[in-house]
Amino acid sequence: METNKNRRNFLKSAAVLGAVALSNPLEIFAGTNESAKSLAELKPVNGKYELPPLGYAYSALEPHIDAKTMEIHHTKHHQAYINKLNEALDKEVQLKNVPLDYMLRNLNSMPDTVKNVIRNHGGGHWNHTFFWSILKTGTKPSAQMSNLIQNSFGNMENFKKEFEKAGLGLFGSGWVWVVNQMGTLKIITTSNQDNTIMENAEVKAKPILGCDVWEHAYYLKYQNKRADYLAAFWNVLNWDQVEANLR
Numbered sequence: 001m002e003t004n005k006n007r008r009n010f011l012k013s014a015a016v017l018g019a020v021a022l023s024n025p026l027e028i029f030a031g032t033n034e035s036a037k038s039l040a041e042l043k044p045v046n047g048k049y050e051l052p053p054l055g056y057a058y059s060a061l062e063p064h065i066d067a068k069t070m071e072i073h074h075t076k077h078h079q080a081y082i083n084k085l086n087e088a089l090d091k092e093v094q095l096k097n098v099p100l101d102y103m104l105r106n107l108n109s110m111p112d113t114v115k116n117v118i119r120n121h122g123g124g125h126w127n128h129t130f131f132w133s134i135l136k137t138g139t140k141p142s143a144q145m146s147n148l149i150q151n152s153f154g155n156m157e158n159f160k161k162e163f164e165k166a167g168l169g170l171f172g173s174g175w176v177w178v179v180n181q182m183g184t185l186k187i188i189t190t191s192n193q194d195n196t197i198m199e200n201a202e203v204k205a206k207p208i209l210g211c212d213v214w215e216h217a218y219y220l221k222y223q224n225k226r227a228d229y230l231a232a233f234w235n236v237l238n239w240d241q242v243e244a245n246l247r
């Protein structure tokens with residue numbers, strides 16, 4: 001009974017909002033950068049979500065993140081989120097053409113049969129696609145980015161310290177995000193595969209960067225030393241993309 005009610009509510013809200021969402025599925029990432037393109041493409045192709053290419057070699061982030069970790073993370077972990085999401089959506093065909101971004105932003109309206117799968121595995125797909133896009137060696141924050149960080153955290157050193165502290169303090173698996181709220185940057189942590197665009201997010205805002213602090217992201221190289229992984233993360237952060245994500 002409840003499921004039918006939820007389904008009716010979802011279909012009603014989808015009918016009202018879906019046309020807008022489908023015509024402009026990822027307005028927050030509107031732009032011309034590659035990240036915007038890959039995230040905007042986060043919808044099924046022939047009814048199935050597909051693993052997006054990294055756009056760089058698994059070894060590109062060595063020695064800070066090793067090639068084996070990247071390969072397993074991408075081809076096994078990320079792929080597994082996609083597989084589970086596809087499996088669940090096979091039973092809810094009306095969702096096949098709804099962009100993932102829309103489903104995450106409207107989680108409460110999703111059918112009970114797939115709500116948790118969309119949250120956990122859809123979240124996993126969105127988060128990892130976003131994560132790959134903000135990794136690259138050799139970039140530096142621009143003057144504009146540095147000013148924003150200075151205004152929000154006092155200075156770069158303090159920002160990094162606060163970010164690493166948040167990542168280290170997160171119990172279990174999850175993510176550390178930086179979001180832009182009306183021109184002020186904030187550090188947010190989420191558990192599991194939650195993120196800051198989800199309907200029930202404590203702070204709902206678009207992320208400009210995020211770090212995966214699940215053990216699968218670092219265990220091969222860093223074992224239990226999450227602090228070392230977080231410290232190394234700055235060497236592979238694509239500041240150009242972070243800045244592009246502000247737009």
Ligand SMILES: [Fe+2]
Binds near residue numbers: 077128212217
């Ligand atoms: Fe991960």
